Amino acid sequence: MQPPVTPAPAGPFSAAEQAAVYRAIETRRDVRSQFTDRPVDDATLLRLLEAAHHAPSVGLMQPWNFIVIRSLTVKAQVHAAFARANTEAAAMFAADRSALYASIKLQGITDAPVNLCITCDRSRGGPVGLGRTHNRDMDLYSTVCAVQNLWLAARAEGIGVGWVSIFHEAEVRDILGLPETVVPVAYLCLGHVDALYEEPELQARGWARRLPLADLIFADRWGQTAPDAAQ
Template sequence: MQPPVTPAPAGPFSPDEQAAVYRAIFTRRDVRSQFTDRPVDDPTLMRLLNAAHHAPSVGFMQPWNFIVIRSADVRAQVQAAFARANAEAVAMFPADRRPLYSALKLEGITTAPVNLCITCDRTRGGEVVLGRTHNRDMDLYSTVCAVQNLWLAARAEGLGVGWVSIFHEADIRSILNLPEHVVPVAYLCIGHVDTLYESPELQAKGWRDRLALSDLVFQDRWGNPPGPTVHNP
């Protein structure tokens, strides 16, 4: 027999707690080149994984798994897969953008002490999952929530995280021996950082600026201008 469900008290955090949450959000960065060589200890890593494991998931399916990668050999294979895909990616951009693209450091696979692949098991919960009956991709979206949870927890711990996405999926599947029903959602580099860019690195280096919030908010339907309370912070 299930124990009775007893709601817990709810309410806003204290001002200091609120400030800490928003600081983690606004100072989070995609880290590529600032990793130090200090190791990430197991208790800290487990706190990050536990934060990820407490992400929201549709139907409480919890579709994620976490592959912790410390092996130099495995990371070297992943680095080679990235290099092959990155060489292809350069040619996909207009000629005037290629020099800047080539100058950007886009991964920290071998310099970060820990690599982590967060996957999505598309069979978890069975054929019919509450909340997923009409949108099969809700498991993938749930797994991305786990990525964000881990990223914010890492920022609070003084750790940097970089998301490496320039791969052929088949290469990552082969290197990590992933089953067919498991999708690699995020390949992350994790390590201690002493400094971070004040703004996102791609913005700081001239790749792209942050879009204005007021241009992204509509009222009631697509294209309707927002109400008067929406402004750019």
């Protein structure tokens, strides 16, 4: 017989604690070129992985694994995979966008002291899982929550994080020796930073701008705008 479960008291954080949480969210950046050469010590890295491991996961499936990469050889292989895909990507944009695309640094694979691949084991928990009976992708969504947890904890620690997504998955699978059931969800570059852009770098460089929140809020159904949404 299961013992009774008693919820612990809960309430809002202090004003200072709330401010720290929102500051981490609002000043988080995708880092490509601000990494210093200071090493990320094991204790700090473990705190970041603990933060990721405390992410919400549907059915408590915890489908993630963390491949910590410091090997210069492995980094060089991943960088080569990025370079091949990036050349293909640049050709997909119209001429004016292609030139801007080529001017933006989109990775820090060999600059960052640590690379980290966060994976999702799609076989974890077996063929039937709580909360996953009707949406098989909840394991992927849960893993992305782990990525976000790590990213916010890293911001609080003064560690920059950059997400590299421009590569053919098969190449990264081969480099890292991933089993068939394991998906590479996020390939991240981690390192200390002394400065960050005050706004997202892609916004600062004119690639895109943050959309107004009020334009993205609907009431009760798609396209139905609340009278005073986000005001």
